[in-house]
Amino acid sequence: MKIDYKSVDEYIQTFPKDTQIILENVRQVIIKNAPEAVESISYGMPAYKTYGKPLVYFAGYKKHIGFYATPTGHSEFSNELSVYKQGKGSVQFPLDHPIPYWLIEQIVIFRVKENEARKDSKLLGR
Structure with a gap:
C-alpha cells in the first residue's frame, strides 16, 4: 500500500531512528547546497x-538509501559511484556502510549548476 506523505518530515518519521538520522542528514546536505531548491x-x-x-530525490529502504540525481548526475560521477549498486539514474548507499555525504554534496552542486545553465540557455533563446 502506497502512503501519500504530506511532507518530507512526515516521510522521514516513518523510518527507524537510525535511518531517520541518515535521511535527515541527506536532506540537510541538499538544502545546504541548494538553498533555493523547492522541497x-x-x-x-x-x-x-x-x-x-528536478534536481535530486532520495528514499529510505530497509537496507539502503536510494539517491536519484537523474542520469546526468550519475554519469558525471560514474567513477565515484562505481562501488555502489546502481540502476539508470539511481544509486543505493547501504545502511551498513558509511554514507558518502561528501559525494551527495558534489552531485547536488553539479545538478544545481546544470539546472541553472539550462535556465540561462532558455532565457537566451538557445
Whole structure:
C-alpha cells in the first residue's frame, strides 16, 4: 500500500531512528547546497527542484538509501559511484556502510549548476 506523505518530515518519521538520522542528514546536505531548491514529495519520496526542473530525490529502504540525481548526475560521477549498486539514474548507499555525504554534496552542486545553465540557455533563446 502506497502512503501519500504530506511532507518530507512526515516521510522521514516513518523510518527507524537510525535511518531517520541518515535521511535527515541527506536532506540537510541538499538544502545546504541548494538553498533555493523547492522541497516536496514526488513519486512517494523527498524531491527537490531548482528553476522548475528536478534536481535530486532520495528514499529510505530497509537496507539502503536510494539517491536519484537523474542520469546526468550519475554519469558525471560514474567513477565515484562505481562501488555502489546502481540502476539508470539511481544509486543505493547501504545502511551498513558509511554514507558518502561528501559525494551527495558534489552531485547536488553539479545538478544545481546544470539546472541553472539550462535556465540561462532558455532565457537566451538557445
